Amino acid sequence: EPEVTQTPSHQVTQMGQEVILRCVPISNHLYFYWYRQILGQKVEFLVSFYNNEISEKSEIFDDQFSVERPDGSNFTLKIRSTKLEDSAMYFCASRPMGGNTEAFFGQGTRLTVV
Amino acid sequence: AQSVTQPDIHITVSEGASLELRCNYSYGATPYLFWYVQSPGQGLQLLLKYFSGDTLVQGIKGFEAEFKRSQSSFNLRKPSVHWSDAAEYFCAVGENNNDMRFGAGTRLTVKP
Numbered sequence: 001e002p003e004v005t006q007t008p009s010h011q012v013t014q015m016g017q018e019v020i021l022r023c024v025p026i027s028n029h030l031y032f033y034w035y036r037q038i039l040g041q042k043v044e045f046l047v048s049f050y051n052n053e054i055s056e057k058s059e060i061f062d063d064q065f066s067v068e069r070p071d072g073s074n075f076t077l078k079i080r081s082t083k084l085e086d087s088a089m090y091f092c093a094s095r096p097m098g099g100n101t102e103a104f105f106g107q108g109t110r111l112t113v114v
Numbered sequence: 115a116q117s118v119t120q121p122d123i124h125i126t127v128s129e130g131a132s133l134e135l136r137c138n139y140s141y142g143a144t145p146y147l148f149w150y151v152q153s154p155g156q157g158l159q160l161l162l163k164y165f166s167g168d169t170l171v172q173g174i175k176g177f178e179a180e181f182k183r184s185q186s187s188f189n190l191r192k193p194s195v196h197w198s199d200a201a202e203y204f205c206a207v208g209e210n211n212n213d214m215r216f217g218a219g220t221r222l223t224v225k226p
Binding site: 091 | 148150156157158159160163165166204206213214215216217218219
């Protein structure tokens with residue numbers, strides 16, 4: 001069964017460093033998303049991406065964040081200068097074309113900023 | 115803007131007992147509604163979804179949910195809970211099935 005793959009599963013980085021979280025969505029999917037979940041809190045929407053551009057972003061997704069689909073398979077989330085409060089689980093999701101379709105989530109990348 | 119409320123932060127039920135997890139949403143039109151389950155350290159697994167049509171939807175693992183427009187609710191139910199159902203449950207609402215907004219989650223504990 002096809003699945004969304006995220007790497008790495010756990011990333012530890014120093015405050016102020018740049019990190020790139022990687023996702024390989026399901027191959028025929030066209031909509032891509034990033035969500036984050038701070039430990040013990042709810043899942044929060046960050047950004048959606050369609051047709052090679054951001055279609056919507058939340059207030060969390062400030063100038064420190066960017067997304068990219070550098071080739072036909074990867075979808076990345078970059079945090080330019082990490083802060084302690086960026087520590088969270090980051091989930092990638094993808095969805096095929098069509099209204100009545102659900103998003104499929106990856107297993108997540110746990111980002112720890114020290 | 116759409117929003118989701120899960121009034122119960124933590125619920126404890128005995129194994130074999132019935133379960134109902136509450137979800138209320140705020141949205142102007144007919145929303146897309148979802149229930150996801152998250153086991154500790156794991157990702158989000160879709161239990162069931164509602165887009166349109168029959169308001170009672172069946173999902174995996176014996177779960178079902180009922181969309182009630184008059185109450186703006188989409189409560190999740192299971193007639194007999196198993197110990198393996200212990201997890202965090204998230205209700206989510208989507209506009210045009212685009213970005214979803216999640217509730218705060220309900221943690222389910224199952225007593226032997």
